Amino acid sequence: MTKKKPVSEDSDLFREAIGQVRPIKKDKINLTPSIRPKPYPSQQLGFSELELHDKPLQPIDREGELSFIISGIHKNVLTNLRQGYFGIDAEIDLHGLTANEAQQQLHSFLQSCIKENCLCVHVVHGKGYRSSEHYPILKNKVNLWLRQHPHVQAFCSAAPKDGGAGALYVLLEVSAR
Secondary structure, three states, rough: OOOOOHHHHHHHHHHHHOOOOOOOOOOOOOOOOOOOOOOOOOOOOOOHHHOOOOOOOOOOOOOOOOOOEOOOOHHHHHHHHHHOOOOEEEEEEEOOOOHHHHHHHHHHHHHHHHHHHOOOOEEEEEOOOOOOOOOOHHHHHHHHHHHHHOOOOEEEEEHHHOOOHHHEEEEEEOOOO
């Protein structure tokens, strides 16, 4: 397709209709006043400063699957997390640790993942087969700790190839990145 060359009569008529023009220096108009209040940082508690109470949660058995999503997040996010849509950016294995050691390891792991802009992490807690109380202590503790962590958006039991009911995919907050 070829361009039509403007006829000089048309150009003259256009210039006459438009009149005198001048180049625009700024093409944006500020609709709000430029004076804004200074922002102040919000006082959020870190995970280590939270009081981690053993809230009454229904105990999960060895083969029981875990899932959690904060309010305001669409349920499709949990489905995508289960299907491995987000990919795994980092992982930690808490096998063989006491509850206190596991809590410290998980806390430092999540903090480093947030600093490194990780979106989805893999946490292996085990199924509790060697537990003296015949139910998975660490699995239930991790369930509680992740629900209380301020940067955890969602988590669910991993696919069988990644540990199944003995591991979790954890989605971290995007805005914290």
